[in-house]
Every structure is written in C-alpha cells, then in structure tokens.
Amino acid sequence: MAEFNDPRTTTTGFGSVPRAGGQVVFDAGLRKHMLSIYNYMTSGVLLTGIVALMTYTSGMAATFASGPLMWIVALSPLAIVFAMSFGANRFSKTTLQMLFWAFAALMGLSLSTIFLRFTGASIAVTFFATAAAFAGLSLFGYTTQKSLSGWGSFLIMGVVGLLVAMIANMFLQSPGLMYAISFIGVLIFAGLTAYDTQRLKNEYAMLRGTEFAGKAVVLGALTLYLDFINMFQFLLSFMGNRE
Template identity: 70%
Template sequence: MANWNDPRPTGTGFGVSPSLSGAQGRTEVFDAGLRRHMLSIYNYMASGVLLSGVVALLFSMGGPTSLAASVFVNGGPLAWLIILSPLAIVMAMSFGQNKFSTPTLQIMFWGFATLMGLSLSTVLLVYTGASVATTFFATAGAFAGLSLYGYTTKKDLSGMGSFLVMGVIGLLLASVLNMFLKSSGLQWAISFLGVLIFAGLTAYDTQRLKEQYAYVAGTEFAGKAVVLGALSLYLDFINMFQFLLQFMGDRR
C-alpha cells in the first residue's frame, strides 16, 4: 500500500540499489554540467565570430574608399599591427592562461575577435559579398556537422592531434614559401590541405574540450577553459572559412 505521506520524496524505490541510484544521479548531474559547459563555449565562439563579422563589415564599408582599403592598400605599420596583433593575443592567452584571470582572458578574447574583424575586412574588398555569404554558411554547416561528430563519436581522436598540429605548421611554412614563389598550384594545394586539416581540428578540438570538462568541473579553471575552448573553435572556424573561400569565393 502506498504511503502518500512519506516524508522522503527523494528516497530510492523498492528494489533499487541506493548506490546505483546515487551513481545515476551523479551521472545526470555531470551530463547536465557538461552540456552547460559546452554550450557556454559555443556561445562565446559564435559571439566572437559575429563580432568579427560586424567589425569587418563596418571597416570595409565604402569599398575602395573604406578605411580598410586605405589601411591595407597603402600598407605601413598600422596594417602590420592589425595583421600580427591577433597572433600575439593568441600566444599570450595560450602561454599565460594560468597567470591571467578569467575576466582578463575574456577581455583578451573580445579584443582578439575585434582585431580579427579588422583583418578580415580585406576579404570583403577582394571577394563579392554574395560569395562570402555563401562560403560562410557552407563553413557554418560543415563546422556544425564536424563538431557534432567530435562530440558524439566513441572513437578516440586524440591520435589525430599531433598529426594535425604538424599539418598546421606545414601550412604556415608553405604559405611563407609561396609568398616568394607566388605559385598558383601551390596555393591551391595549401588551400585544399587547409580545409582538411581544420576540418579535422574541429572534430578533434570538440572531443578534447568535452573530455577536458571532467578535469576542470568545479575548479577555478572552469571559466578559463570556456574562453580558451571558444578561442580554439573560433580559430578552426575562421581558418576553414578562409581556405574554403579560395575555392568558393568570386573575386571582384
């Protein structure tokens, strides 16, 4: 006979092991925390991409007479400052993550996204708006699918990590070399490999960030992990977008 006045609403039911019930509860709490953690990362990443897009659009308004055209066409110290500053911020955030506080890392992330927007404004000067929009949505779709795969797959992708990082280094070296060779064939090869490498990094980083939660949950580093995770996925998205633009973009 059921006891409707039972003062123990959270008690385990008949035939259910208390230890099993507790383990299930802990699993549910962990899963809920993991979803919040990953959602925070995606929100930061998407907000950063949106900020970069708005800044790029505003900076390039006016086409040949825009601020972007006057800065990058004429070159000079300001152009190089805009181009190199995002790299400096990424290195500072990566190597100083234990030293900086979470609010400081957040400010650095938004500053990085703003500077990337200034740098990406050249894309809107070189390619038509329609082709940029098409490439952006194609990148967004590919990123969503690859990130979902990285989140849900049972396959361990950690073995890809060192290989993909070596691939990024190879891309950088090849890009610097092609600045002197100016080979269209090498540029196409770099773009093709770039798409593949950052597609792989999207899945790999997603799985890495998911597994990282078990170590940062409930610690002071949890907030930092969200910002640094958003930075990783932002870089995967933007690089994949730029390499895809080599194939899908229509020059003005």
C-alpha cells in the same frame, strides 16, 4: 560557469554521454560547459563579422590592406593568442574575456580586406558553408565514441607544413600551390574542429569543480573560433569569386 553537482537522468540529447549497455547518462554540467563555449565562440565570430563589414563600408578596409597598419592588424591577434595561451594561469577570467573580445574585434579589422578581393555573394555563401560544415564536424567530434586523440600530432604537423608552404608561396607566387594550400588547409581545420571538440569535452571531467573551469570556457571558445575562421579563409581562397 558549469554546475558541478547536477542531477543526472537517463535521457538523450546534447551533453549525453553513452554508457555500456546502451544506457545514456545526461550530464547537465557538461552540457552547460559546452554550450558556454559555443556561445562565446559564436559571439566572437559575429563580432568579427560586424567589425569587418563596418570597416569595409566605412572605406577604411583599404588602409589595412597594405603598409605598416596591415602588419600591426595582422600580428596583434597573434600576440593576443599567445598571451591568452601562456598567461591563462595568471590572468583572471575577466581578463581572458576582455582579451577574447579584443582578439575578435582585431580579426574583424584584418578580415575586412576580404571584401576588397572577393564578391559579397561568395563571402556569404562561403560563410554559411563553413558554418554548416563546422556544425556537422563539431557534432561528430562530440558524439563519436571513437577516440580522436591520435589525430592531434598529425594535424599539428599539418598546420606547420601549411605555414611553411604559405611562406614559400609568398616568394613563388604559384597559383597551383595556392589552391593546394587552400584545399589542404580546409581538410586540416575540418579535422581540428572534430578533434578539438572531443578534446574540450574530455577535458571537462578534469576541470570539473576547479577554479580553472571558467577560464577553460573562454580558451575553448578561442580554440574553436580559430578552427572556424581558418577553415572559412581557406575555403574562401579555394572557392571564392574574386572581384
């Protein structure tokens, strides 16, 4: 999807790569690659929101709030994530795209239940707050000259710790622990947003001109989508007004 023989000019803007002496080289291929990732990611989030709202307004959200359907809808997106991650080399780009859209739609079914627990106004406010935070953090990850590679192991360990704490709280039902998990979850996925953006940007140099470059756009969109949605859910749990 990226153009790999693009002319380079000395200008600034999105896709600019700082060089020694203050010179800035504009890589149009990198710009196109990253914009494609953001376009896919944004489209996926919009599809999720549309499906969630339509499911709620149709009255079907309650059917996904409990019982066997809840587990099917909750675990199906996870199965797709694993399939996309481990089958990326075998799948075609078109297959990965179809899986991504299916994932976004299933996430919409799953997230439709938040309308049963939180007010519409607080959901909207939290969504726009998440969007603003995501944009700022992703821009930081893209433009900073400081390597964020050291964050990776720490953040992944944080995600594992969050999962353990969430499972434990299913039995403890502690409101205090729930708020702590939500607060820490926001911080972890905020960090992952910046880290993943820089990682995707740096990977472009290795993927440039390869057959995998188009697939990497879809996989990159999935990564940033997960950062956005998780940050949104943790932030909503922390500051959302309950029905």
